[in-house]
Amino acid sequence: MIYLDYQATTPLAPEAREAMLHWLGGPDGSGFANPHSPHRPGRAAAAAVEVAREQVAALLPPDGCVIFTGSATEALNLALSGSGAKRLAVSAIEHAAVLDTAKALQPDVAVLPVDREGLVQASPPLPDGVELVAVMQVNNEIGTVQPVAELAQAAHQAGALFLCDAVQGAGKLTYPEGADMIALSAHKLHGPKGIGALWVRDGLTLSPQIHGGGQEHGLRSGTLSPALCAGFGVAARISAQRQEEDAAHVGMLWQAARAILSRWMLNGSAQARWHGNLNLRLDGLDVARLMSDLRDVAFSAGSACASGSGRPSHVLTALGLTAAEAKSSIRLGFGRYTTLKDVEDACTRIEAAAAAQGV
Ligand code: PLP
Helix, strand or coil, rough: EEECCCCCCCCHHHHHHHHHHHHHHCCCCCCCCCCCCHHHHHHHHHHHHHHHHHHHHCCCCCCCEEEECCCHHHHHHHHHHCCCCEEEEECCCCCCHHHHHHHHHHCCEEEEEECCCCCCCCCCCCCHHEEEEEEEECCCCCEEEHHHHHHHHHHHHHEEEEEEECCCECEEECCCCCCEEEEEEHHHHHCCCCCCEEEEEECCCCCCECCCCCCCEEEEEECCCCHHHHHHHHHHHHHCHHHHHHHHHHHHHHHHHHCCCCCCCCCCCCCCCCCCEEEEEEECCCCCHHHCCCCCCECCCCCCCCCCCCCHHHHHHCCCCCCHHHHCCCEEEEECCCHHHHHHHHHHHHHHHHHHCCC
């Protein structure tokens, strides 16, 4: 199996896996304590959680705190609902975790359009009285990198908070400057699934969305998993250490894939992008048939969340693509553990299978 779906999830880093093992608890009775218990094993587990918090915080601005959550989806729900903002503006290409949550809070949420490359205007017209603006750092379907620092400034000038979904950018790019809240997910940076985080700027007060034992500054009750925290922390540390190396590696893979799939049209921006994402289209391509011809290559027909729904991707249609163009698009995602041979083999076979369709 060649895995080319790094936007859906990334392989667990061996270092993160190793860090988690002790905190899964062993038959000798160690490593399983509740990190919220005051006894010695509990305090040891709490210390591991705090080390992880520092490691994740190192990816983020210095003037705020990290709240662990069960996922980035939960972090984004906490940010949007917990801020109490009623008038929201979100980009047209946000992940459903932002779009659907915003629409649930405000049915007529203002939607900021994107251009043909998937970029939100750096200083967009914002609705009067807007209280919160949400624009993601890197899009999960097309890899476009937004001008988040300028957008945060525009939000602040309008008197609004700025929320950034940095799920696809964290550990790969510098943190989104100027944001008031930033959401992260461990499993997109080679950490485990089941844990995310919300970074909250100092001085900003949120209301809790999950009530109970008062963990995470009372914002997110529930017993933390030291194993998941430790895995997230180490994955964050390794991502920071390897940031340049990883970026150079995906840049090389991107060039190789583009050279083989040279007649395919790129969806998204060629410049303002994360090169571990390659979203391409070929008019007339039957994507379902391509996927069934290449069952041992894991790639996506769009975002993992939207694929299977039969609806054209809201991201691709926001770029101005027709439904037919959107449905003839594929997303290849690669990263740290993808080899050049993986990319060359997969792309050569994708090209041959498309040619066999007569497109
Ligand atoms: N935001 C973006 C951009 C994503 O790609 C994803 C996952 O696909 C999420 C949010 C949700 O992350 P999680 O799986 O941690 O809920």
